[in-house]
Amino acid sequence: MALHPNAYLDEEIKFPTLFKRLHHLVTMADVWVALPGGIGTLSEVALTWSLMQTGEMRRQPFCAGGRRVAQDHREFSTDAYVPPTIP
DSSP states (O other): OOOOOOTTOSOOOOOSSHHHHHHHHHHHOSSEEEOSOOHHHHHHHHHHHHHHHTTSSOOOOEEEOSHHHHHHHHHHTSTTTSOSOOO
């Protein structure tokens, strides 16, 4: 079964590797919205949190949808996990 872009898509961007796709997705976003999903969503959320925590990217608004996702986000977004200021 061949996959095709959504009919409402304005632009399709292809990447040679999953890592390059994830890196682009994470670093080009202005805001994050995480909704319940699968392993791909988990990878994107984990990479985003990790890069913000280590100061590899600036802190950005991060919204989580769903009861469990929102609860986990609140627990792991404390100053103990993500420093309040990144130079």
